[in-house]
Amino acid sequence: xxxxxxxxxxxxxxxxxVRMVAQVSSGHPGGSLGCADFLTVLYFDTMKHSxxxxxxxxxxxxxxxxxxxxxxxxxxxxxxxxxxFPVADLGTFRRLGSKLQGHPSTDKKLPGIRIASGSLxxxxxxxxxxxxxxxxxxxDSFVFTLHGDGELQEGQIWEAAIYAAAKKVDKLxxxxxxxxxxxDGDVDDVMxxxxxxxxxxxxxxxxxxxxxxxxxxxxxxxxxxxxxxGQGKPTIIIMKTEMGKGVDFMExxxxxxxxxxxxxxxxSALAQLEExxxxx
Amino acid sequence: xxxxxxxxxxxTRSGFGEGLHELGKNNSEVVALCADLIGSLKMDAxxxxxxxxxxxxxxxEANMIGMAAGMTIGGKIPFTGTFAAFSTxxxxxxxxxxxxxxxxxxxxxxxHAGLTLGEDGATHQILEDIGMMKMLPNMTVIVPCDFNxxxxxxxxxxxxxxPVYLRFGRPVMPIFIKPDAEFKIGKADVLIEGTxxxxxxxxxxxxxxxxxxxxLEAQGxxxxxINMHTIKPLDKETLLKSLAKxxxxxxxxEHMRAGGLGDSVAQVITTEFLVxxxxxxxxxxxxxxxxxxxxxxxYHIDSQDVVDACLKVISRK
Numbered sequence: 293x294x295x296x297x298x299x300x301x302x303x304x305x306x307x308x309x310v311r312m313v314a315q316v317s318s319g320h321p322g323g324s325l326g327c328a329d330f331l332t333v334l335y336f337d338t339m340k341h342s343x344x345x346x347x348x349x350x351x352x353x354x355x356x357x358x359x360x361x362x363x364x365x366x367x368x369x370x371x372x373x374x375x376x377f378p379v380a381d382l383g384t385f386r387r388l389g390s391k392l393q394g395h396p397s398t399d400k401k402l403p404g405i406r407i408a409s410g411s412l413x414x415x416x417x418x419x420x421x422x423x424x425x426x427x428x429x430x431x432d433s434f435v436f437t438l439h440g441d442g443e444l445q446e447g448q449i450w451e452a453a454i455y456a457a458a459k460k461v462d463k464l465x466x467x468x469x470x471x472x473x474x475x476d477g478d479v480d481d482v483m484x485x486x487x488x489x490x491x492x493x494x495x496x497x498x499x500x501x502x503x504x505x506x507x508x509x510x511x512x513x514x515x516x517x518x519x520x521x522g523q524g525k526p527t528i529i530i531m532k533t534e535m536g537k538g539v540d541f542m543e544x545x546x547x548x549x550x551x552x553x554x555x556x557x558x559x560s561a562l563a564q565l566e567e568x569x570x571x572x
Numbered sequence: 573x574x575x576x577x578x579x580x581x582x583x584t585r586s587g588f589g590e591g592l593h594e595l596g597k598n599n600s601e602v603v604a605l606c607a608d609l610i611g612s613l614k615m616d617a618x619x620x621x622x623x624x625x626x627x628x629x630x631x632x633e634a635n636m637i638g639m640a641a642g643m644t645i646g647g648k649i650p651f652t653g654t655f656a657a658f659s660t661x662x663x664x665x666x667x668x669x670x671x672x673x674x675x676x677x678x679x680x681x682x683x684h685a686g687l688t689l690g691e692d693g694a695t696h697q698i699l700e701d702i703g704m705m706k707m708l709p710n711m712t713v714i715v716p717c718d719f720n721x722x723x724x725x726x727x728x729x730x731x732x733x734x735p736v737y738l739r740f741g742r743p744v745m746p747i748f749i750k751p752d753a754e755f756k757i758g759k760a761d762v763l764i765e766g767t768x769x770x771x772x773x774x775x776x777x778x779x780x781x782x783x784x785x786x787x788l789e790a791q792g793x794x795x796x797x798i799n800m801h802t803i804k805p806l807d808k809e810t811l812l813k814s815l816a817k818x819x820x821x822x823x824x825x826e827h828m829r830a831g832g833l834g835d836s837v838a839q840v841i842t843t844e845f846l847v848x849x850x851x852x853x854x855x856x857x858x859x860x861x862x863x864x865x866x867x868x869x870x871y872h873i874d875s876q877d878v879v880d881a882c883l884k885v886i887s888r889k
Contacts, residue, residue, distance in 0.1 A: 408670065414638045417636075418641050421639035431646070
């Protein structure tokens with residue numbers, strides 16, 4: 293897909309995100325805004341996937357697992373804009389009875405979601421399992437994941453990292469939302485990850501870095517990651533992002549990790565984000 | 573005269589191993605995962621004959637459970653194997669979110685449950701696992717009583733769609749369930765029919781309750797023994813039918829009093845048919861090192877404890 297077209301989708305996704313969290317005065321706009329460009333490229337350019345009908349087993353399709361489930365607004369918006377469910381459903385986010393739970397879940401059968409996430413650190417293991425099943429089924433599709441950088445403090449991530457390298461899970465492409473911030477402050481202050489690229493390289497992974505707000509670079513890096521896969525090593529992309537990207541007062545701070553804008557702040561945010569596809 | 577045909581002596585974990593191997597032959601979607609305990613879980617035969625469907629997770633139980641949940645996406649039926657302590661408490665959050673809440677078709681198979689793990693001591697003797705697992709929505713909880721029934725249960729859970737916790741153990745015990753007996757999830761076996769007291773037991777306590785029933789029979793007490801192999805969903809119908817006759821109940825299990833089979837039975841009787849109940853279970857205590865049978869005696873989950881509880885509950889009628 294053309295870069296301009298992807299940029300337009302990402303702009304609408306950002307509008308969706310701030311409107312969704314504002315209307316229920318809860319949710320996680322910061323990380324969602326930061327990952328809008330990446331998820332737009334993934335679903336509209338990189339992945340081979342289908343929503344007609346949505347298949348839980350996803351045989352022959354590329355799969356995506358959102359491990360940092362709290363950034364559900366960006367995933368829901370991208371799924372809706374990609375046709376998985378009506379965009380009007382975005383208006384039910386976090387409301388009683390909605391399929392759009394605060395954190396992604398399968399029990400209300402929202403198309404596009406294959407496993408619950410929210411309690412951090414589990415998505416990489418889930419993705420590895422799905423990749424192992426694909427291998428058994430002779431299905432050479434890819435499995436993609438997204439993780440927060442703070443999430444990497446969970447021990448299970450490193451169990452999974454050892455496994456994926458040791459067992460040559462090589463159709464797996466994990467991406468880290470490397471915004472350097474978590475609830476209590478900067479990751480470096482809370483508990484530094486040190487040299488993350490060197491850590492994963494030492495664990496036996498192929499490591500790429502990219503700017504998470506440059507659509508062309510995201511496209512190119514994902515293409516490179518796919519082309520370089522299948523050689524016995526899992527792949528990780530360290531994606532530099534800005535939490536709150538696209539809304540000036542949400543950038544440069546961790547304060548919008550889990551807080552919603554009020555009416556005035558929403559108006560200010562929407563004035564900065566072009567409505568390209570029509571609001572839900 | 574209470575008499576049971578005995579088909580030999582074996583551990584329940586070996587029943588799991590045989591069942592898993594048979595599944596390997598008959599169901600190509602079954603895969604197995606283990607966290608560095610192949611021999612202890614008796615998974616050797618599956619590993620040898622179906623290496624492409626076996627996944628060694630190393631000593632990484634959280635990753636193993638997460639992977640098992642992911643493997644269901646694409647149609648596999650994963651059986652995870654490790655000790656009960658590491659199958660539940662260590663990975664409760666992974667089971668809760670990735671397996672139970674996501675309603676994935678994962679079979680969590682747990683050996684060395686309870687005190688009868690023996691000499692390794694309390695770090696490994698989990699007595700809270702039934703409670704933890706039965707509290708999870710979507711989870712089926714099964715505690716088979718002997719080698720044959722563990723094999724039958726292993727085969728049955730592969731046919732059941734949804735998360736299952738299958739609990740078994742280490743000690744060698746008599747085999748008294750017929751090799752061709754039908755095992756139906758959620759349908760209890762009435763092993764002995766009687767009129768004075770109902771014993772509801774699971775796991776190794778079923779054999780201990782048979783021993784107790786013989787002692788009681790000699791004293792003129794008529795026991796009805798229900799093997800409640802499925803803790804969840806509980807077979808209320810069989811339970812209430814028996815209680816209508818005996819008007820009292822003893823529950824017997826190798827588990828903490830809190831959260832176990834006894835709790836499940838108590839919830840039924842307090843809401844549907846109030847009768848006296850006595851609990852044979854471990855009372856708010858960790859275990860310790862010792863032989864399995866020494867531990868059952870010391871922690872009051874032996875056949876004599878079942879006898880005493882029956883006499884007490886009858887006196888409360």
